[in-house]
Amino acid sequence: MTNKEDDKEIKAHLKAAFPPLQDTELRRDLWPQMLRKLQEQPAAGDHVPWFDWALAVILSALLIVFPGAIPALLYHL
Amino acid sequence: MELLERFAAGDLDAFETLFREHQKEVYAWTVRIVRDHGIAEDLTVETFWRIYRFRARFDPAGNFRAWARRIATNAALDHLRHGRRETELPEDLPGAGTADPAVLLETRSRIRKAFFQLPAKYRLVATLALIEEEPYDKIAETVGISAALVKVRVFRAVRILRKKLQSLNAEAIAK
Numbered sequence: 352m353t354n355k356e357d358d359k360e361i362k363a364h365l366k367a368a369f370p371p372l373q374d375t376e377l378r379r380d381l382w383p384q385m386l387r388k389l390q391e392q393p394a395a396g397d398h399v400p401w402f403d404w405a406l407a408v409i410l411s412a413l414l415i416v417f418p419g420a421i422p423a424l425l426y427h428l
Numbered sequence: 429m430e431l432l433e434r435f436a437a438g439d440l441d442a443f444e445t446l447f448r449e450h451q452k453e454v455y456a457w458t459v460r461i462v463r464d465h466g467i468a469e470d471l472t473v474e475t476f477w478r479i480y481r482f483r484a485r486f487d488p489a490g491n492f493r494a495w496a497r498r499i500a501t502n503a504a505l506d507h508l509r510h511g512r513r514e515t516e517l518p519e520d521l522p523g524a525g526t527a528d529p530a531v532l533l534e535t536r537s538r539i540r541k542a543f544f545q546l547p548a549k550y551r552l553v554a555t556l557a558l559i560e561e562e563p564y565d566k567i568a569e570t571v572g573i574s575a576a577l578v579k580v581r582v583f584r585a586v587r588i589l590r591k592k593l594q595s596l597n598a599e600a601i602a603k
Contacts, residue, residue, distance in 0.1 A: 358586050361590055362558055364536060365559060368537075369463070369540070371460075371559060375456040379469075382448065
C-alpha cells in the first residue's frame with residue numbers, strides 16, 4: 352500500500368474513532384463560576400510580579416558577567 | 429462609551445455582558461477540541477479569565493469574537509499540553525462497512541491510543557482539520573500561524589500517526 356493510500360485510510364479511521372461532536376450546546380450559565388474565579392483571583396491586569404523583575408535582573412547580570420552564555424540561552428529559548 | 433471600550437477600561441458590567449454574549453460560542457469551540465463537556469466548561473471560564481486579565485491589550489476597534497476564539501484555542505492547547513487525556517469514547521461506535529467489527533474496534537482503539545500520543549500542537553490542528561473539518565485558514569487564524577503551517581502540521585500528524593500505528597500493530601502481532 353502506498354503512503355498516500357495509507358494516509359487516506361488513517362484519516363478515515365480517525366474520523367470513525369472520533370466522530371464530530373453533535374452536542375456542543377452549553378447546558379448552564381457559567382457566569383457564577385466566572386464570578387467566583389474573579390473573586391478568588393482578582394485580575395492584576397498587566398502587573399508584573401516582583402519575582403519576575405528579580406529574575407530579569409539576575410539573568411541580565413549573569414549575561415553581562417558571562418556573555419559566552421548568550422548563544423546557549425538563545426538556543427534554548 | 430461603547431461596550432468594548434468599557435470592557436477594555438475594566439468595567440465589570442461590560443465584561444459580564446460580553447461573557448453572556450460569547451460564552452456559548454467559546455464553549456462550543458472548546459468542546460470540539462477537548463471533547464469533554466466538564467473540561468470545556470472549565471476552559472471556557474479560564475478563557476474569559478484570561479480575556480479579563482489581558483483586557484488592556486484588547487483594541488476596542490478590533491474583533492472581540494476572533495480574539496476570544498484565539499484565547500480559547502490557546503487555553504485548550506495548554507490543556508492538551510499539560511492536562512490529563514480526554515475521556516475515552518465508547519467502544520460501540522457504528523461500523524464502517526463490511527470489515528470484521530472486532531478488527532475495526534481494535535484498529536480504532538489503536539488509532540485513539542496513537543492520537544493521544546501526538547504532540548499537543550499536532551493534536552490540536554489534526555482535531556480541527558481532520559475530525560471537525562474546519563478550513564485551514566480558519567484554523568490558522570485561531571491558532572495564530574499561517575495556513576501553510578497548518579497544512580504542514582496536519583501532514584506531520586498523519587505521518588506520525590502512521591508510524592505509531594505501524595509500531596502498535598507490530599506490538600500486537602508480537603503478543
